[in-house]
Amino acid sequence: xxxxxxxxxxxxxxxxxxxxxxxxxxxxxxxxxxxxxxxxxxxxxxxxxxxxxxxxxxxxxxxxxxxxxxxxxxxxxxxxxxxxxxxxxxxxxxxxxxxxxxxxxxxxxxxxxxxxxxxxxxxxxxxxxxxxxxxxxxxxxxxxxxxxxxxxxxxxxxxxxx
Numbered sequence: 254x255x256x257x258x259x260x261x262x263x264x265x266x267x268x269x270x271x272x273x274x275x276x277x278x279x280x281x282x283x284x285x286x287x288x289x290x291x292x293x294x295x296x297x298x299x300x301x302x303x304x305x306x307x308x309x310x311x312x313x314x315x316x317x318x319x320x321x322x323x324x325x326x327x328x329x330x331x332x333x334x335x336x337x338x339x340x341x342x343x344x345x346x347x348x349x350x351x352x353x354x355x356x357x358x359x360x361x362x363x364x365x366x367x368x369x370x371x372x373x374x375x376x377x378x379x380x381x382x383x384x385x386x387x388x389x390x391x392x393x394x395x396x397x398x399x400x401x402x403x404x405x406x407x408x409x410x411x412x413x414x415x
Contacts, residue, residue, distance in 0.1 A: 277371050277383045278315040282391060285311050286364045287344065288322060290357055295328055305329040307357060313369060313385065323369075325387050329355075336389075343367065343390035366391040 263269070288310040297303040307327040314320050327333070327340055337355065341347035344363035346356065368388040376382050 276319070277385050278313060278318055278321055278369060280370045281368075282366055283369050284314045284364065285367050286314070287360050287362060288312050290360050292357075293326070295326070295330075301328060301330060301332060307360075309360065311367070311387065313367070321385055323385055323387060339390045342392055345393055365393060 290307050290309045293306045293308045295301060295304050295306045306329060309325045309327060310322055311325055312320055312322050327337060329337070338347060338353070341353055341355065342349065343365035344360065345365070346359060346363070347353040367390045369385050370388045372384050372386045374382050374384070
């Protein structure tokens, strides 16, 4: 039996072989599920004063392109109230025009759709990197599409060859 096929703790002197296989998904609309959330604190920035934040781990389903998990911050501040409403509407816990007492314990396991983009950045060593980020959460529709990603209009026939 190959010891690398079972998730387990590694010993300090053990050999390793597996390398990162992360490939960003192309921009588009994707189904997602909430893996977990934790409570955190935003220390403040030029745009937003100190406030509570929800750190949400979201698994994006790219269909045959694969999947990725994104860590997304939701800031609990009145400046971000629209984004919070958008998130809770997307996962089916809020309806338009109704008030909602945010129930964060109900968030893990919820599903929805979101718009994903590719963020390009420069690493500390000067090399270029890419990661997926969520631009916005989308309203649920009466007939949810399959778990396949929608094909972006610019990428018809493109399988995300980065």
